Amino acid sequence: MMKDLTLEDFLQRNRISQEVWEASQLEWDMLRAIGLDHEANHEQLRACAELIARVMQTFTGVHSVRWRIKDTEHLLEKIVRKCSEQSAKYREISVENYFSIVTDLIGVRALHLFKDDCEDIDKAIRDGWPLAETPIVYTRKGDDAPENRFAEEAFAHQEHPKGYRSIHYIISTQPQRRMVFAEVQVRTIFEEGWSEIDHKVRYPNFSDNEHVSYFLGIFNRLAGQADEMGSFVKVLAEELQKTEARIVAVQKERAGALEAMEAALAELEKEKKQSAASEKLVNKLKTEMSKLKNSSTRETDLAHELTGARGLASTSISDLAKLYQADRDKVLRSTEAYLAASEAIHGPRMAAIKEWTDRQSQLTQAALSLGFPGLRNATNKKPEEQGED
Template identity: 45%
Template sequence: MKIQNLELEFFLEKNNISADDWNSSDIEWQTLMDIGIDHQSKEEQRKETAELFARIIQRCSKVHSVRWRVKDSEHLMEKIVRKTINGADSFNSDYIGINKDNYHEIITDLVGIRALHLFKDDCLEIDSYLCGIWNTKEKPTYYVRDGDETKDELEQFDVKQHPAGYRSLHYVFESQPLNQIVYTEVQVRTIFEEGWSEIDHKIRYPNFSDNPQISYFLRIFNRLAGSADEMGSFVKELVNEFESTARDLEAVKKENEAFKKENDKNIAEIDRLFTELDSSNGKHQSQTNLIKDLKAQVEKLKAQTQNSADKVHITRHSTGSGKTTTTSAHLLKLLGQYQYNAEVEQKSKRPTVKPKSVKKT
């Protein structure tokens, strides 16, 4: 409907504004008409602004979908009336003196964008994305419901409890695509919260806003939407935990494969050393007993390694320096030390050849 053809009585009745409220408002009908007509004439320009914002926001990987709208002219006029009713809860002193020339600077949601996301914590990455592109007119507002927990990472927001229970992030961005500054309101919320708010807006606003039974039902619905968001976050964390566990198991498997390979290599070297020691001469009974004990340990180690071939575990030995190694590697080290000591011992027992004395003639 053309605003030029709008009559006051029809406007008040259609928008559920009483005669008392109209008389208490600080706005003249002609001024209200001029604002409505001007906004309607700029509708196409503001649609282009909305489409530009929507395209840019949709590029963010955490954004599931984007909705946009340009405020309806009659809804704009109705909002101005309610904001100028003296003594009403909706009264806003910023609207005093509003007119055709300054309304676009006072009303910040002429262009409205909704960026929807799946998981609650996605909003933080979306926040970084948005604030890296546009300048905010004011500090972003994080609306929560009474009883919601707030986190430390929300300190960059102005956290407020919404009287109707809305949960969302609100931004007012400033841009000037044409010859006039335009303020664009961007709301960031989850899909579940969007579903609840849409139903709440359709049912509650404006005719059932004071109905206690409707309000009670919508509060229950609001809690269900919040629970759905919590479930979504929980499922996401659960999947991340499963994936992390799978990565850890794969890492352990690869590590144990490397340990098993090292173990097999060490056992082969131990066998070689035993063969070399067995073939050596001059062994004492103590050496024979030690070699016998070492062989028993190696056979036991081989059996353990064979029995645990299909398990993601292999016996390790602490070196005392914070490092771990396979038992075979430790045994190989001991055996090598033993061989070295045995060689030193054998050398020390060789008879010393004294030089013959030379007789003088």
């Protein structure tokens, strides 16, 4: 607890030499006041860190999120170190402004599986919070140029002396009256594992050990190769999925083609059967047509016969009428002659004979009405044109 901490205990526990302390030109009372204020705001910082972590956990590409509130003595040690290095940013630090100068009071780490996941995470961070500083891309000596993924206008690029690979953002938020800053580190899980081991082994006893640094360097390169292998495996899996999808599509297409061919064959078979039935039906229709043609010929012949019969009937009727007219004329002439010769002898019977003659005229008129045109001409002749026997 800060209220019981003395300067001597602080310097000893944090391995700060007297020379460094004097070089910082800080007063213990002011430094202790900063520590007390930081502890007083711990719960507010904790709530803010939890909120940031929950939001980041929803980002595309984020595997897991870790967070921490800066330890009070680590905060004070950092201030002493920066001031001893004559950092311009820390020159005027005080209890009233330390929380805006030290921007990692809240630390958040967003971990991702594959290297290119950081692109989606970068966009989400920029959309979610204001950036207090230009993000920094830390690389290890020998790494490929980061400009391929991180544009210079959007990032600052630094080679980390300890070989860390990470992207650091300083975001700002204001849940209450005081502005709160948080450092967000985005790195792969392999880099996180290496950095945790490196920090655990180096500090506090082997920070300058040459042999430990050498093997940690090898470990660092292995972590970088593991990241590369992870990205390669991801691309390989994606290509395999695409290839498998193409194979499935071809198989579906083939199956569809086979189904279409089977359907076509079934249709052809059906048409073949229908063709046989149709051929039978066509032959039957041909037979019926032949019968109809024969029937038509017979009808034509009958029509000709009927026409001939009508003509013959007309001729016969005309001849019959002529014969009838001739016989009538002959009968009339004989009758008139007989009447003339016998008028004297048969006077009393003349009325009966005349009556009979009139009756014959009526019969002639009836014959004319039945269609004997020859009789019409005969009856229309005047008595003087008929002659006498």
